[in-house]
Amino acid sequence: MSELHGIWYDGRSSRGQPARLDSPSPGRLRLVAGETVREFDAASVRLSPRLGRLARQLRFADGAHLEVEDAERLDQWLPARSRIEAGVDWLERRRAAVLSATVVLVLGVWGFFQLGLPWMAREVAPLVPPAIENTISKQALGLLDGHLLEPTRLPAARREALQQAFHDMTRGLPRADGLRLDFRHAPGLGPNAFVLPNGQVVMTDQLVTLAGDDEELMAVLAHEAGHHEHRHGLRRALEKSAMLVVVGFLFGDVSGTGALSVSLPVLLVEQGFSRGHETEADAFAFSLLAGQGLSPEAFARIMSRMTGDGKLDAGLGPMGYLSSHPPSANRIEAARRAAEEAPAGTPAGD
Ligand SMILES: [Zn+2]
Structure with a gap:
């Protein structure tokens, strides 16, 4: 099954309608939403960065967009992702790791001020x-x-x-x-x-x-x-x-x-x-x-x-x-x- 499901917004009305997205050939995508069928170049749309588990958005030049479930396939169909996007995504997916790293850093700085600096000063003072x-x-x-x-x-x-x-x-x-x-x-x-x-x-x-x-x-x-x-x-x-x-x-x-x-x-x-x-x-x-x-x-x-x-x-x-x-x-x-x-x-x- 190489078909993704999402909700299509035509850019004029705020109401969305169910839509399907697939790729009939490499570099080409096809969107079917009710009576609307759009076939387009993958390079002509912008894919929102992957942010954790948020739905992705495909934005068209005319203001329409498709909210689509996240899937590895999207990145295969639309492979161009900036390093920054990839980095943000990496961080987002590792929220717990980032949080604990922050805690460790804060504790480290605090410990350095509390223990490291006094120790350093005690060692250095006699050398002055x-x-x-x-x-x-x-x-x-x-x-x-x-x-x-x-x-x-x-x-x-x-x-x-x-x-x-x-x-x-x-x-x-x-x-x-x-x-x-x-x-x-x-x-x-x-x-x-x-x-x-x-x-x-x-x-x-x-x-x-x-x-x-x-x-x-x-x-x-x-x-x-x-x-x-x-x-x-x-x-x-x-x-x-x-x-x-x-x-x-x-x-x-x-x-x-x-x-x-x-x-x-x-x-x-x-x-x-x-x-x-x-x-x-x-x-x-x-x-x-x-x-x-x-x-x-x-x-x-x-x-x-x-x-x-x-x-x-x-x-x-x-x-x-x-x-x-x-x-x-x-x-x-x-x-x-x-x-x-x-x-x-x-x-x-x-
Ligand atoms: Zn004193």
Whole structure:
């Protein structure tokens, strides 16, 4: 049986009538619909692309068309199909495969952002030469100096005492060499502290004023030293810039200019630490404090002060000490637990 069935529309009325289609000789087709009989060249009509299981349409130049059941025979009678049509059809027939491929792709991209980029940044950060860390840090601080940060108003003796205490606390750390402490007056920022990739810790005068005692300040500084030891700032900035480049490639900004025009220093200032980084820096601080015979309880006290001060959410972007991604209450709780495990006055060796 080399006959296909369909419905014939003459192009003038919207009513269709049953029709049959066959091929009396190669390259020729014959349509019979009621009294209409048309015999024509296969090349004179256009066959709609095969789209899944949709009926095909044969379109005639005069506006008439035949809706016909899909069959392999149609493609034998009218073999000229573009590659695109064939491709669309292939996709259509493999909807499930396409869907699962999309899901796999999305999961892959998500996984890459979640795990791949942080891993890459952790591997790459140690390879960044100190000179570049220095440049990035200077530029980042330059973005802040002048509008958010002003020269410190603390007496020199006070500053030197804190610098000495910080030096004593961090001496012997693997990355102690780069660490140094500076101060800034920052009424707009309030009590805050942060560390740059080159190890420069900046503490605001406002934080010094807020603290009940120097142990509380050492607790904050121990936390910043933790960020420095783990290279959190640079890692985060690398992750974010790589992410911007990848997003640029995925979503059309192929030149990558949008991504690359955001420089590392800007990302340093704007991008916060992840919850994991904060928790890691806290844990580092607790053990550093305990090792010095200082109680992590001091960390809980200064955190409570900062929360009570109502300034906790007004800090310097997420880079600052204040932007605690893990809720402050949790961090205070963790500090108290660490304090119970390591009471003050029992230095763990020297
Ligand atoms: Zn932090």
